[in-house]
Amino acid sequence: MTFQIKSIEQYHSVYQKSVEDPEGFWAEIASDFIWKKPWDTVLDWDFNHYKVKWFGGGKLNITESCLDRHALHKPNQPAIIWEANDPHEDSVTLTYKVLYERVCRFSNVLKKNGIGKGDRVCIYMPMIPELAIALLACARVGAIHSVVFGGFSAQSIADRINDSECKMVITTDGAQRGAKSIPMKETVDDALTSCPSVKKVIVATRTRNPVSMIKGRDVWWEEEIKHVTMDCPAEEMDAEDPLFILYTSGSTGKPKGVVHTCGGYMVYSTYTFQNVFQYHPGDVYFCTADIGWITGHSYIVYGPLASGAITMMFEGVPTYPDAGRFWDIIDKHKVNTFYTAPTAIRSLMGFGDEYLEGKDLSSLKVLGSVGEPINEEAWNWYNEKIGKFNCPIADTWWQTETGGIMISPIANITKTKPSFATLPLPGVQPILVDDQGEEIVGNGVNGNLCIKFPWPGIIRTTWGDHKRCQDTYFSIYKGLYFTGDGCQRDEDGYYKITGRVDDVINVSGHRIGTAEVENAINMHTGVVESAVVGYPHDIKGQGIYAYVICEEPPSDIHISKQDILMTVARIIGPIAKPDQIQFVTGLPKTRSGKIMRRVLRKVACNELDTLGDVSTLLNPEIVAELIEGKLKLD
């Protein structure tokens, strides 16, 4: 942990250095990793014609920093501790040596099945150790992984596979989450009816439910590993070669494939892991995210493993067998650092404190929060009931596109404040701008959050469409990376993220584009048009509210709503199902025919006092109908 900041004074001086000499600052940190060849230039960048290159000319394989060096120096230290969905099933510990061997062996399986440098591999798996092994094996052979979260539908998998032309899918027979059995291979099979690029499917056994296995295409993980050795030298990669693609939703269109590269991402995810959580060797670290999201990539797999940490993987859900499961796991494994999402905190808070009774949480030293704004009530409960006023809370703000944490307290060093992400990490230069892009200076202000200088974990491109990357992130405010978030900077210079200012909804910490949900609803038979907005939801943070126009008024409203939910689940996945559906005969439109989303949001949020002037609408009379329908829903 060479680069851990140890005091607030040191934070300020390190931060200063990172702004004055970013190249010197990051070069020093990067030298703590395994490189096959050192870089020629630290940074090359242009935000106007978007291009960023970190550690240009450097050669490496990220798995040598994550595995080889630790397997050599501390072979018997646990790398991954896995806790099953079923509390009675034995947990599994993989030491660095064992993990290294399993990754090497599976790397050879990938090669044997035709996968090499630059090939794309789709991974659709539950939270089992094989998932981490699959990611690392792709990285070892230089293949680009594209993990798709288990809550997405066959259609969403197919879209993602086709966008990046994956050659292979790695999956399992099935999955068990809480009391639910979830088909995995079957969903992949449905997806593959329209994915000509996929030549091979590797199926790991988890539930051993019956699955179809197509000759020549589908092979079993357990069978394949018997026929290869565990000797697999790591492929030499350029620092700027893609490491992975992760699809994420934006304001418009289909999800974008965010591309992260080998060198910068490694340095950034690891540096931020070690600093934010103040990880100490031997600590047990538990991040509850799913590896299907960026948090799992950066803070279950790459950051912790490159740090030689003990990282936990949990297969289940926080409420199975009951709402005390997280606390049982912390007690059982003597967890020191616990990193979760506000939606989980709010939900568990709602079950009542009896689930905490008899649970020994005294091993905890540091708490973290990620994915959405954490409200004060949840922050206070987390601080009191879980941290016992003894554990700093790192409210970490970042995004799929940033690769790692950007604004966050450094545990035990930065003074925290409920619901504030506090201060930028070294190397991160935030700036607030107004809608015209003018910088908002000083403290006690609000604005659109942008970043004005590159950091090593920044998105490099959106797969197959660099212009889209430029247009989405670097064109709205000239010369700046735009986050899509609104932000307050208070009198102390502390940052508080106030939520998305674009058409992205954050549901239980999952990013969902309103346009995507609208497209799915519009595919439902009889639907003419729809408009989707977010509204405050006690547990999920935001809920999805859909206004739907049908050709004919539905004869049975309840069943029609259920049908629409099924269509959305089929097209995107259960996570995108609207929480509220209101059938309407029209949508408020401007004279140029654009939907007035502001009005829709105000009605959905019950903010009728601030509806504003609607007389300029093309159809002002529709507003009364919207309000009346909304009141009936309540």
Ligand code: WTA
């Ligand atoms: C939101 C998740 C407030 C934000 C790592 C961002 C947050 C989006 C926080 C990215 C936080 C994430 N406080 N809001 N601590 N962390 N967000 O790409 O709106 O899934 O833009 O990355 O989540 O979501 P993503």
